[in-house]
Amino acid sequence: MNKAIAQLEPRSVWTNFSKLNAVPRPSKKEERVIAFMMDFGSTLGFETLKDEVGNVIIRKPASPGFENRKMITLQSHLDMVHQKNSDTEFNFDTQGIQMRLEGDWVKANGTTLGADNGMGVATIMALLESKDIAHPPLEALFTIDEETGMTGAFGLKGGILKGEILLNLDTEEDDEIDIGCAGGVDVTAKRSYNEKSSVHGDIGFEIKVSGLKGGHSGMDIHKGFGNANKIMNRLLFAGLSYNMRIAALEGGSLRNAIPRESHAVININKSQKISFLAAFDKVVSEIKAELRFVEKELKVSIEPRKTSKKVMGLGAQGKLLKGIYAAHNGVYKMSTSIPGLVETSNNVAKVKVGNGEIHIGCLTRSSVETGKMDLAQALKATFELAGFEVNFSGSYPGWNPNPNSEILKITKKVYTDLFSVEPRVVACHAGLECGILGQNYPEMDMVSFGPTIHGAHSPDERVSVSSVQKFWKFLLEILKEIPSK
Structure with a gap:
């Protein structure tokens, strides 16, 4: 573990990101990270299950006073893009990511960093293991194989999730709230x-x-x-x-x-x-x-x-x-x-x-x-x-925007109150899993947001330390504002 990175604030997020990045997790080879996440949930003593395709779900009861709030599903994907420079000797199947800190940025040594979507995963892990954060009932959904086919999201059956609101933590500009995304198709x-x-x-x-x-x-x-x-x-x-x-x-x-x-x-x-x-x-x-x-x-x-x-x-x-x-x-x-x-x-x-x-x-x-x-x-x-x-x-499929979303109204207000400026409400040209998940959970209210990540899917990938702090603060305030059932 890189000690300098593990000691960044919020420490629980960076410590979990460091632990996660020590586990090889290229797309379609997620066996080790699935086992890692199953062990994480079980060690905390929470309900932990794996569905038939390999998605991991962990549920944590509400903190005192928040028992009657709507359950939140926090969602990120476990796999990462495996790209490296041609002159970098590295085996994504066996090695953990080698990270370094440069000013406000965390980077990797000649490979992708895995901040996409490891920062989201680590943030959810930090919430699950916390003992002093106010929150409604939490349901963590860790999907597999997002980067090479979204087969985890496609394979998640209806009726498994219990959350009424989904927070997808997989976007890359900290001043944006995403409410839509593009669909895609492989042409071979x-x-x-x-x-x-x-x-x-x-x-x-x-x-x-x-x-x-x-x-x-x-x-x-x-x-x-x-x-x-x-x-x-x-x-x-x-x-x-x-x-x-x-x-x-x-x-x-x-x-x-x-x-x-x-x-x-x-x-x-x-x-x-x-x-x-x-x-x-x-x-x-x-x-x-x-x-x-x-x-x-x-x-x-x-x-x-x-x-x-x-x-x-x-x-x-x-x-x-x-x-x-x-x-x-x-x-x-x-x-x-x-x-x-x-x-x-x-x-x-x-x-x-x-x-x-x-x-x-x-x-x-x-x-x-x-x-x-x-x-x-x-x-x-x-x-x-x-x-x-x-x-x-x-x-x-893409994810069709819902400008009248209740959770959008909540997140916009929280962001504006915290940072004295309105967030940008956008749809993105990337593929998010929200559109697929919405097929089996059409009533689930969804938004997506995350810290600032540049150069995703390339060895230049990097994540802003100050942005992670902003993102963490934003998420904790959202959890306090989740309405009653």
Whole structure:
């Protein structure tokens, strides 16, 4: 445990965050953190149960004088995005997160921090183990696999939860109260290709794109950050005029993270080396100029390597590069009902080429269900024209805003009274579990809020210490204001 971080205030929150981050918990591999949370609840002597998909529920009776208040369901997810810098040696399956304190920010050493959504989990843990905090009956819901499919929320059956109000602690700006979010769908394109033998006289090169900011493919999609897959595709497309042949290509790793790095292995005819490298440098300069204000650390390298024996056929290669070039990436449409909200977007998240197989993975988001599927169909048409088979999977609904929510009125008043300014009431372009949970619990009143977290889903992820203090103060006051049954 990092002692400096564990001693930050509120100490109970940071101590629990440190304990949580010592437990490996990448998405779809939550067995250890589920056991950790079950042991935590049982040790406190509270009703603790695990549902059939692995969600953990812990219930704590009300503090004296609050027995007749409505039960609150506090909800956060146990899993975390596992991203690291290419030069960082780290195994998310076996190692705990290595944290450090820099001024007002807690960060990790070359990996994601897990503040998304570990700060929410740690905050709920602090409330459960507290002995001197006034609160109504509490029901803690710790869901699994939020980051790669929301299967925990989908798998939670109706009738299990007892709370009347749900506080989701999974947003990333401490002056916001969220009342809506986007839905999403995975768009996956696959095809095979025939490998060809390299041509006599070819020489090999290795291309790397790195140093991009990456980030959350929902919350950061409007910021104009570079997408490593689209940048690499642009570089390779320029090589078509020089008989360039792709041997292997891989970029991005997670559907919900803007890809930060891409790597390609190519052959080029030795006679065209000089003209190819000149054209390559020209495109690199153009890209860097376009992104100079948002991607100051962008690096593009090309180095000689051993000539690859097998490469893509020209037909499949051309369709691959044209398909990715045509595939929309970034903001597709802004909301006409909520100013400043991204309505629909797409992230070209993963590209992998090798051994005769191509795999392209996208995550399409929208706060409008028909808009989500409209863009998904546009991507499907694009890739089918390039000879791919396209499938939709992992579709999840958005969360429709309720501006007349009782808990919204309470949280707005508490925030304004505490901080002498009104909070921003927003809908976000990320995927929150509220929309899914609301399908089986339609009468449950919901809002979402959290501390300030920057760079989520990237190794630049960091959480503000002062913001956590503000968030904690806000939450404790909300609990005092929960109405009677």
